[in-house]
Amino acid sequence: MKIRVLIVDDSALIRSVMTEIINSQPDMEVVGQAPDPLVARDMIKQTNPDVLTLDVEMPRMDGLDFLEKLMRLRPMPVVMVSSLTERGSEITMRALELGAVDFVAKPKISIQSGMLEYTQTITDKIRAAAKAQIRPRRLPVAGAPCESIGLPALRNPLLSSEKLIIIGASTGGTEAIREFLVQMPADCPGILITQHMPEGFTRSFAKRLDGLCKISVCESEGEERVLPGHAYIAPGHSHLMLARSGANYVTRLDKGPPVNRHRPSVDVLFHSSAEAAGKNAVGVILTGMGKDGALGLLAMKNTGSYTVAQDEASCVVFGMPREAIAVGGAQEVGALRAIPGMVLGYLSTYGGRALRV
Secondary structure, three states: OOEEEEEEOOOHHHHHHHHHHHHOOOOEEEEEEEOOHHHHHHHHHHHOOOEEEEEOOOOOOOHHHHHHHHHHHOOOOEEEEEOOOHHHHHHHHHHHHHOOOEEEEOOOOOOHHHHHHHHHHHHHHHHHHHHOOOOOOOOOOOOOOOOOOOOOOOOOHHHHHHOEEEEEEOOOHHHHHHHHHOOOOOOOOEEEEEEOOOOOOHHHHHHHHHHHOOOEEEEOOOOOEOOOOEEEEOOOOOEEEEEEEOOEEEEEEEOOOOEOOEOOOHHHHHHHHHHHOHHHEEEEEOOEOOOOOHHHHHHHHHOOOEEEEEOHHHOOOEOHHHHHHHOOOOOEEEOHHHHHHHHHHHHHHHHHHHOOO
């Protein structure tokens, strides 16, 4: 049975291009086009789509307002279509908080050479969205204090300075990473993160997390010394890697070709951690479609790292964790909410036995 897609976009040209792309796939079809959310509301009832693509900025009703109402009244998989601007990226981050499964940049109609790659990107995201587990979101009330769910401090300078936490995620990962990081105490080990996300969005992602967490979060610029209480997110244009510089760990950026069709790639980060940190690192693979990170997590495990995969019940898409488990890369499997405690519990109990040698 084909994936039924409803396109919501105020641009007739974008609607036409996306319809052509989607209908060219043997496993999906466009069941309707809507120029704004008010028309979309009626078309959802008429067509009962499996996936909705939703423009971020539209007339008559803002895309975010519509998304919030939709996820409250009729939750369904939504892929946001965003402009590559600072405002567009900030709005997209909010859309993911509201419950959108993923997002894709608006196609550049004038660049025909890039349309094949764009076709693959958007159709992959629609397939992932169709498989996603959609759950009601408990949204923060404006002006209300943020719920404190942080874990206790490690209170062990050696653990904080000698250990590292390495994280990889894709579809559904922005919210999963947020949930992980808000639980981290200010003295946690340095954290390196690869989230599949295009250039222009990773900076907004890091900035939003930095305002929510006890730790400092930034988009990596490369050559940073990895410090306790800091998280470094791979920029959308480069692979993020871990390296040694004397007694310190540092970040490296690499603009080499995509790996597993991704740049940044989780496998690249995990393999670099296996080589540079070995048993001093903890590897965590979270929700996402595909297999990126599976072999890298296995490499980390084989060099003595403690490795954890998110369980199916708490994943938006149980693709990357499933592949990592299948190849034997995950020592433990846990629910998203439990993983931060598992990681810090391991470090507190066993971490001192595997300090840098």
